[in-house]
Amino acid sequence: MYDNYAKVIVKGSPITKSNFKLFNVNGRAILPMNSGKYHDRYAIYEEEIAFNARSQNPSKVLDEALIAVLKVYYKSEKRHPDTNNITKSIFDGIEKSGLIINDAQIRRLIIEEFYDKENPRFELELFGESSFSMDYSIKPREILEEKITYNPPSNKKKALNDRMNISAIKPKISDNICEVCGKGTCKENLISANKGKTLICRTCFKKLF
Incomplete structure (x- = not known):
């Protein structure tokens, strides 16, 4: 196994903290763990990520530029956070674990969204660029699949219709x-x-x- 490769799996429905930050008197963003509010949930989740990252990759520190492949498995297809916002929560937890030095090391990122009602989780693989390269392709399907369509949130639907x-x-x-x-x-x-x-x-x- 390569020394500059790591994999982290954290079970449970992935959540985001992007809308739940508090700020201290110096203007720095913080996530309190004992405020008695929902903020606690996100701070604890970050700690859970850090614990799993370290326990699954003991004594490993990745200090070079990285390629990240993130697979997010939600419990529900209809109700889940914006996948783009998930990455911040996850990489903050990975950085806190000491597995990486700084989340700025992630220079290439692939995110895939899946659904697993019985086992929601995220799986993250980190590859050191000195040993790995990334290649991808997008091509037409030979057999078309059913289209997945999206509707605007209820609070924006009326405004959108009014504008139209x-x-x-x-x-x-x-x-x-x-x-x-x-x-x-x-x-x-x-x-x-x-x-x-x-x-x-x-x-x-x-x-x-």
Whole structure:
């Protein structure tokens, strides 16, 4: 086995702390463990990651640039954190374990999302770039799979629909330009002349008389 390779498996539903930070008087982000609030859950999870990383890779320290392959297994397909936010929680815990020096060592990262109702977890593999390289390809499927579609969150769905409805009825100002002042305006503010070939805004029309 290579000295610059490590694998960490942490059981349980992966969680993120990105929205649960508190700040001390110096403005530094902290995660208290005894505040009596949900913040505790995230601080404890970070400690759990650190414990597993160290116990599964005793006496190992990776101090070079790394390639990371992260596989996240959620319990539910419908309700789970944003996978992109999971990485911060995980790598902070890995760094705390001493397995790596700094999460800035992760120069290449592949994240894959899966679902396992019976055994939610994450599996992280770390490869030292001095011994490993990364190669990947994306190619068309020979047999198409069922499409996985996503809907906007309920709190954003109404706003999205409102914007779409407004854009559908909003007149195109760029098509309604006054021939005199050259400014765009809504169609209701224009008067046609020269058998409809010329458009003049009401302000310029008044100035003509």
